[in-house]
Amino acid sequence: MGYESPVLEHSLQAVREHYQKELQNLREAGLFKEERTIHTPQGAEIEVEYPAGAAPRHLINLCSNNYLGLSSHPEVVAAARRGLDLRGYGMSSVRFICGTQDIHRELERKLTALLGTEDTILFPSCMDANAGVFEALLGEADVMIADRLVHASMVDGMRLCRAVQDTYKHSDLAHLEEKLQEHQDKRFRMVITDGVFSMDGDLAKLDQIVALAERYHAMVFVDDSHATGFMGKTGRGTHEQKGVLGRIDVITTTLGKALGGASGGCVSGRAELVEMCRQRARPYLFSNTVAPVIVAGALKVLDLIGSTTERRDKLEQNTTYWRRLLTEAGFDLKPGESPIVPVMLYNAKLAQDVARDLFAEGIYVVGFFFPVVARGQARIRTQLSAAHEKHHLGRAIEGFVKVGKKYDILGKGRQQIVERYGQ
Amino acid sequence: MTSKRLIEVPLPDDAEPTPEDLELLETTLQAIVGLRFSGSRAWEMVEQALEDEGWKVRTRLMWVAEARKGREYEQAAGRTRDEAFAQLHELTQMDEVPGVP
Numbered sequence: 001m002g003y004e005s006p007v008l009e010h011s012l013q014a015v016r017e018h019y020q021k022e023l024q025n026l027r028e029a030g031l032f033k034e035e036r037t038i039h040t041p042q043g044a045e046i047e048v049e050y051p052a053g054a055a056p057r058h059l060i061n062l063c064s065n066n067y068l069g070l071s072s073h074p075e076v077v078a079a080a081r082r083g084l085d086l087r088g089y090g091m092s093s094v095r096f097i098c099g100t101q102d103i104h105r106e107l108e109r110k111l112t113a114l115l116g117t118e119d120t121i122l123f124p125s126c127m128d129a130n131a132g133v134f135e136a137l138l139g140e141a142d143v144m145i146a147d148r149l150v151h152a153s154m155v156d157g158m159r160l161c162r163a164v165q166d167t168y169k170h171s172d173l174a175h176l177e178e179k180l181q182e183h184q185d186k187r188f189r190m191v192i193t194d195g196v197f198s199m200d201g202d203l204a205k206l207d208q209i210v211a212l213a214e215r216y217h218a219m220v221f222v223d224d225s226h227a228t229g230f231m232g233k234t235g236r237g238t239h240e241q242k243g244v245l246g247r248i249d250v251i252t253t254t255l256g257k258a259l260g261g262a263s264g265g266c267v268s269g270r271a272e273l274v275e276m277c278r279q280r281a282r283p284y285l286f287s288n289t290v291a292p293v294i295v296a297g298a299l300k301v302l303d304l305i306g307s308t309t310e311r312r313d314k315l316e317q318n319t320t321y322w323r324r325l326l327t328e329a330g331f332d333l334k335p336g337e338s339p340i341v342p343v344m345l346y347n348a349k350l351a352q353d354v355a356r357d358l359f360a361e362g363i364y365v366v367g368f369f370f371p372v373v374a375r376g377q378a379r380i381r382t383q384l385s386a387a388h389e390k391h392h393l394g395r396a397i398e399g400f401v402k403v404g405k406k407y408d409i410l411g412k413g414r415q416q417i418v419e420r421y422g423q
Numbered sequence: 424m425t426s427k428r429l430i431e432v433p434l435p436d437d438a439e440p441t442p443e444d445l446e447l448l449e450t451t452l453q454a455i456v457g458l459r460f461s462g463s464r465a466w467e468m469v470e471q472a473l474e475d476e477g478w479k480v481r482t483r484l485m486w487v488a489e490a491r492k493g494r495e496y497e498q499a500a501g502r503t504r505d506e507a508f509a510q511l512h513e514l515t516q517m518d519e520v521p522g523v524p
Contacts, residue, residue, distance in 0.1 A: 146517060148516050148517065150517075152518070155517050155518045158517065164510075165510070165513055165514065165517065166513050167513050167516045167517055
């Protein structure tokens, strides 16, 4: 490499050795993430190359966030292509300088209508939205009270904010009420929660959270990324499902899951709060505007889901059907109503082995274990899509049953599985 | 560099200080030394510069509580030790599991 200074070369060598050792530790702990290469568009069926260099295999995909099956929809692709032709490839600008096109404003208006709020602004991702929103709205005289299982993006955003950080036990409304009472001396209080929690697929008790927030004069913030587009009778999200449409102060969500699966996110809610984000949120001010191609695709997605509930209805039916198949086969599931269906295995190695064997059976799933989920709560998180047909799920359950029998986990609960495989 | 100077305070023979007693004595002396003898007074120049720029500046003694587990590290400050530990607890609860995307 030609470093002239032996001191520099020695330092670099020490740095490289340090990180090589850390990476090796990750491998030995079974925590090294390997990316599998997909050779097709996203869909219910994909072709996956794994390990690297192997011939791509045809698999049923049960682990994407493609909830409405629109990630590769021909009309969405066509609309994105038209967007490229009409509005170009990139804006080379942040929003407030020269990065706002008419289509950005149109998408914001349509998202506002979908979510039932007063205003919306786009961000490059929901991760960016969550990183910027708290710091833009709250200060050291305020408090953020977050559910302890909120997504990492909200934790990161809270850390960037100078307001007091507090938490309540997951979905424990009594504990939340204690915290709201404790913080009545603060200027503003904000309760922070996912709408649908990404690990277990459970829904936040938004009706009760809103009732508490109104009683104790607190704002409510919801990241509804795993719900927008399909939760609730018309797909507006968890707040519609829980009957509190119009009563959430700030909603963030993503365009990277049900709403097309490309990228992009937004902050939506009370007009003043959204405008403050437009004026102050750092990821909004200092990061490139969402590319026109993505905006055009997302506009078509909103058109498709706005005219009919067919897709969210099918997702709901698929979810009910898949749960029934797994339950009848004897798998241990977390209860829930969202299309996130965790198959509980409790033991990390078991989760990895089952995922590997399912891959061999033509089913693409990923095992999750500590530290991604709590220790002793390893699982395979299956996710349904409106793109799944009955034959996909029928084929998938065959594979699951075959592998389940191999590891003798059918009809077994946590205690029996842990007794056999450890925790 | 000047050599370290220490203050030694003999305790009565029959004294049996608890760890809390010793911590109280040490912390009190540290606070007195810190406030009375502030080294080069460089901090006063910074304070003045900030105030000249329009900042409102104040200093106070705080308790700092730290926790470390593997690669994870959290630190919290408070006016009392209870306050520092309460905040430290909340910080460790926030990111216990990062969740799945």
